[in-house]
Amino acid sequence: MLEMALGGLLVLCAGLLGFCLWLARRLREQAEQQQVQARGFEQRLRELNKRLDTYLTGSIRMGEELYELRRVVAPLPEKLNQIEQRDPSSLSFTQAARLVGMGASVDDLTQSCGLSKAEAELISRLHQAPRG
Known part of the structure; x- marks a missing residue:
């Protein structure tokens, strides 16, 4: 009877040892995965x-x-005001810029402001609203 109990205990210990080894291997694998x-x-x-x-x-x-x-x-707005006050002909450029803002064409600028076509095109391109 004692031999059977010892044999059962031995089998149980072997099973526990195998289970511990399996757990240790799984633990190592998981540690490696975490690394x-x-x-x-x-x-x-x-x-x-x-x-x-x-x-x-x-x-x-x-x-x-x-x-x-x-x-x-x-300082540019102040400089622009100074230029406009010094040179009356620059008023036509300011007026042209305002007209472009209201949608005037290059021909409209040449007729109403007395600008050359090149000046009117330049003013038009400088003051057009950016296109989206």
């Missing part, structure tokens, strides 16, 4: 960080250029 996934996530994170750095650098550069453009463009 592979972690490496993939790290690589993707590095790529996204590079892209973000590129976007940030571009945004900073664009902001600097926008600031420079604002600095250059800011």
